[in-house]
Every structure is written in C-alpha cells, then in structure tokens.
Amino acid sequence: MPIIVRLDDVLYRQRTTLTELSERIGITLANLSVLKTGKARAIRFSTLDSICQALECQPGEILEYVAAVDADDQPVSENVA
Amino acid sequence: MTHPLARSDRPLALAHSVLRVLITLNFILGFLIFALLIASLIASGPVFRALGAIPSPDNPRLIFGMRGIMVVGILAVPVLHLVYTRLLAIVETVKAGDPFIGINADRLQTIAWSVVGLELMHVAVVILANGVTVGTQKVDIGDKFSITPWLTILLLFVLARVFDQGARMRDELAGTV
Numbered sequence: 001m002p003i004i005v006r007l008d009d010v011l012y013r014q015r016t017t018l019t020e021l022s023e024r025i026g027i028t029l030a031n032l033s034v035l036k037t038g039k040a041r042a043i044r045f046s047t048l049d050s051i052c053q054a055l056e057c058q059p060g061e062i063l064e065y066v067a068a069v070d071a072d073d074q075p076v077s078e079n080v081a
Numbered sequence: 082m083t084h085p086l087a088r089s090d091r092p093l094a095l096a097h098s099v100l101r102v103l104i105t106l107n108f109i110l111g112f113l114i115f116a117l118l119i120a121s122l123i124a125s126g127p128v129f130r131a132l133g134a135i136p137s138p139d140n141p142r143l144i145f146g147m148r149g150i151m152v153v154g155i156l157a158v159p160v161l162h163l164v165y166t167r168l169l170a171i172v173e174t175v176k177a178g179d180p181f182i183g184i185n186a187d188r189l190q191t192i193a194w195s196v197v198g199l200e201l202m203h204v205a206v207v208i209l210a211n212g213v214t215v216g217t218q219k220v221d222i223g224d225k226f227s228i229t230p231w232l233t234i235l236l237l238f239v240l241a242r243v244f245d246q247g248a249r250m251r252d253e254l255a256g257t258v
Contacts, residue, residue: 039256040256041255042256043257
C-alpha cells in the first residue's frame, strides 16, 4: 500500500501514547492500532480531523505517499478504485 | 450469559421457531403423500373412494391425474426444504448481527429460483387437475390464478441484488477507521 501512516512519529514527538490519544478523541484503541500498523483500508475525514486536533499536526505529517516500484525501480501503475 | 430479547429480536425468534416447525411438517407431509401414493397403487379402490373419486374403466385419466398430483406434491418437498433451510440460515445471520454478507444474497437467489419451481409445479397441478376432469368427476383443488406468487418471486430477486450490493458496501467499509 503506497500510503504510509506516520502516526508513531507524531505520537513520539508529542509525548503521547496511543491509549491517551484514544481517550482524548473517543476512537477505540483497536481502531487506532489498525491505523497505526498500516492495516486500515480507509480513514474518515472526521477521524483525521480528531487526530490532527489532538496532536496539533497536519494530515501530511501523519500520512505519506510512497510510490510503489517494481524490481527495476520503475513506478508500478495501480488501478484507482 | 443470556440476555433478555430486545423487542426487535422477538419477530426473529418467532421466525426461527416457525421455520423449524415448517421444516418438520414438510417432511411429515411429504411422507404422508408418499404413503398415499403407495396405498393408491396397492389398494386403488378404497383410497380413491375415500378421496371422492370412483375408479372405473371410464376414468383412468382421473386416477392418473390424481397420482400425478401426488407425485408433484412429493417433488415439492425437497424444494420447500431448500426454501425453509435457506431462510433459516438468513435468520441466523440476522440474529448474529451480520446479515449483509454475500452468501445471503446467494441464499435469497436460491429461494427465488425455488419459488419459481414451486409455482411451475403449481401450474402443472392446475393443468393436471383441469385435464383429467371426467364428466361430473373432477379434481377440485379450489384454485384461481393469482399474481401474488409471481410478485413475490420478483421481490426475492430484487432483495437478492440488494443484499449483494449491501455486502459489497460492507466489505468496502471494513477496515475504515
């Protein structure tokens, strides 16, 4: 998946744990873990809004796009759903 | 630990019980019709007199028609079993809180095709009954044409598509934070 979740970095910078974040924004720890470990398939704007508000950051600090490449370092084109 | 049924669970619990009873009754009825058919072959006179038909050399068609209707009745048993068991399986998924799954769309489709089969059997019975009338003796199944079963079939096919789409939407939402 080309979208990398950098939530760990922002949490570390803000000296906040995932549990504390979960309690502050009212999203379950399980769902935040799914997001943090890169297993989420989609994120709601409302979730992104809550996280950015709580961690005082921008969405671009949490989410990073990395183009997929093949063995020859050539970009792999993917179908957009 | 059990919890009291919520109001919305009671129709489900009722449906579950009714379907279980129908499954059993279906088998019993099928067995009885089969027994009647065998009895009509062994002792046709008493059996058909009890059914109100008087066997005679003049009305072999009537006897043939009545036996044909019994055969259709027996053939309907596995089709009805398919309908009841698929519906019971759908009810189980609703009780489990997860009805919008692809397999329920398949089950509804199966039920729809089964009802098509049952209606075709119904038409066959009507044709048989009308075709074997002899003089004043006729096979009276008290039937009139109704569009309701065909509307039900249409509804079932549409519902199958609704469930299929619902399952896809649910799958897309899975993993959304």
